[in-house]
Amino acid sequence: MKKSFLICTGCGRTWPVTRAFPRCDFCAEPLEVRGVVPGRIRGSRFPHRTLLERYRDFFPFRTLNGELSLGEGFTPLVRSARLAGATGLGDLFFKNETVNPTWSFKDRGTVSGVQHALCLGYDRIGTVSSGNMAASVAAYGARAGLKTFVLVSAALPAEKIAPIAIHGPVLIRVDGDYGELYFRSIEIGKRRGIYFINSDVPFRVEGSKTIAFEICEQLRFRVPDWVVVPVSAGGNLRGIIKGFEEFRHAGLIAAMPRFAAVQAAGCAPVYRAFREGSERVQRVERPETLAHAIENPFPPSGNEVLRKIRAMGGVVAAVSDEEMIAAQRELAGEGILAQPEGAAPIAAVRSLAEEGRITRGETVVCIVTGGGLKYTAAFDFHRFRVAGCTLSTLEDHILSEDPGGGG
Ligand SMILES: [Zn+2]
Incomplete structure (x- = not known):
């Protein structure tokens, strides 16, 4: 590892970068990587260079294992003139994270976490997840040949189990409080020598910062006014903020965007604390939302x-389930099939624009965190219209759908 350290985001105490335990021993708040002297962006992209190779000057790894990569990152930034016009924005972009190797942004943090685990000499990794992260860690763990423990909630439907199980991890359904499972897993990992790459561990946050790096490059280092991010554990948003901060520190961008965190109204502990002016989030006792990927x-x-x-x-x-489903349809209308959670930002942009928080003419980037095929049960909330006919009535049918067509 290069000269660098971990700092507690709560009390500021510092810890060695060779530590796998992700939280402060004194105040229990999450740790963060600091002290890497930034350099430059290395040329070329996948397959000639991996994500970590391109941005290696911003990571504390002295050596990289190129074999770990599945081609994560380098995702498209898709402009939507139509939705920008509909919401009165100057410009609107979707950072399409659905095209990552396991169809969500999680692959960035997973490759970074696995790299750190290998640097520290671990041969066992793990995670606690309700879906996206589990599939990602299972895939990268298999790729790296590491024994991989994936802990999921007992209620996880079979649809979500199969894409994790197929990579061959030790898969354990845990009956008990899902929030508590996060803390229990890292304690057990510390005792048993398992590196848990959970939702907001320092090196997962490091991986997420590459989303910000890419946005800066894709916008030719013009900084957007807003970046809108679905928030569950909070690690991805922390990483994206950190990425913009590091590029500013390196002199690559001149200013910072503002950030909008989006939660599901049925499970919105950060939103509630924000509105109440509270400094600490309180546990939501009975979460109720279809947006399981952001239901922490x-x-x-x-x-x-x-x-x-x-x-x-x-x-x-905070956005309602209905708003997310409508936004999923809206995003699909632009050609992007997202999970409802990944469409939450565009739903939030609409209400923030109505409230005047996001103002006319501003440039907004929405992070589309995961792909729609990961959650096919959500399709049941849509009412799709599908026509049917026989071969002999086909042309009449097309004519009835499209009376103005034809020559
Ligand atoms: Zn602390």
Whole structure:
């Protein structure tokens, strides 16, 4: 590892970068990587260079294992003139994370976490996840030949189990409080020598910062006014903020965007604390939302997200299930099939624009966190119209659908 350290986001105490335990021994808040002297962006992309190779000057790894990569990152930034016009924005972009190797942004943090685990000499990794992260860690763990423990909630439907199980991890359904499972897993990992790459561990946050790096490059280092991110545990938003900060520190961008964190109204502990002016998130006792990928009743980085959002003049929004489903349809209308959670930002942009928080003419980037095929049960909430006919009535049918067509 290069000269660098971990710092507690709560009390500021520092810890060695060779530590796998992701939280402070004194205040239990999450740790973060600091002290890497930034250099430059290395040329070329996948397959000639991997994500970690391109941005290696911003990571504390002295050596990289190129074999770990599955081609994560380098995702498209898709402009939507139509939706920008509909919401009165100057420009609107979707950072399409659905095209990652396991169809979500999680692969960035997973490759970074696995790299750290290997640097520290671990041969066993693990994670606690309700879906996206489990599939990602299972895939990268298999790729790296590591014994991989995936802990999921007992209620996880079979549809979500299969894409994890197929990579061959030790897969354990755990009956008990899902929020508590996060803390229990890292304690067990410390005792048993398993590196848990959970939702907001320092090196997962490091991986997420590459989303910000790519946005900066894709916008030719013009900084957007807003970046809108679905928030569950809080690690991805922390990483994206950190990425913009590091590029500013390196002189690559001149300013910072503002950040909007988006939660599901049925499980919105960060939103509630933000509205109430509270410094600490409180556990949501009975979460009720279809947006399981952002349904964390007690986000482990919730307090840090609050601190950061407040310090930077950002905002926290909450959107209903109905709004997310409508936004999923809207995004599909632009050609992007997202999970409902991944469409949450565009739903939030609409309400933030109506409230005047996001103003006319501003440039907004929405992070589309995961792909729609990961959650096919959500299709049941749509009412799709599908016609049917016989071969002999086909042309009449087309004519009835499209009376103005034809020559
Ligand atoms: Zn601390």
